[in-house]
Amino acid sequence: MTSLHNKTIPAFGYELLRDYILPSILGKHEKDVLYWAGKDLARKFPCTDIQLLIAFFQDTGWGLLSLEKEEKDGYLFHLSNDADLLKVNDRSFRLEAGFIAEQIQTMQGCLTECFDEKLEKQQKIVFTVKWDHKEKIV
Template identity: 55%
Template sequence: MSQELTQNVSAFGYELIRDHILSSILGKNEEDILYWAGKELARKFPATTIEEVLQFFADASWGILTLDKQSKDEAFFTLSGAEDLLHITHRCFRLEAGFLAEQHQNMSGLLTECLDDKHERKNSVTFHVKWDLKDPIER
């Protein structure tokens, strides 16, 4: 996406679509649909490194994603940013969770899932990405 286009997208316009229109359309299925939509986005914009995933979050104006901790079968990320960007109190973060799960699954070749946990006081979201070392995916 060109820098010119990203500079012209207002935070208010993004908020209207993300926090109001989508939640109205998706209703009680919002979390599940957004998770799978995030996985589909990751397939359309594949990353080969964690650094590329972190940069995608910044480029998409999703916030600042940092890798906090990683072990052999899990990783923890924190998403932070300005309060007017993240809208922690009423935004569902399953889109980002699905995106992280699919990106890791594509990079590792292992079945991967991701859970999100909002921290309203800290204005951040923690993502717990977990993969199964014994469950490779078919490519």
């Protein structure tokens, strides 16, 4: 069950929307639209640091996000979630990738992209975040 402002909604309802209705409506544009929707969502729910970003994922039921590696121009995050949700073959994690990209872009102050990769055997998603310090965001 998921809680939204003290209202509980079944996870099954979320899964129906996420895994069946959205792909049906968005068709071949699903991944692009979800990425930009994630970026827009991040602007509405800003996280000022990595710990708040991790907490947001947990609060929304998106899964357990962990920062695995820091580099001079990027981060590597792992997302673990309910094993059944990760087994949904066609589930896109572009919404989460867009959300992460926008949050990190705001934190770093420069152009940032995030790429997602599903590792089914390990039951996790890897998000690779890269930014370019030469491309400042004003």
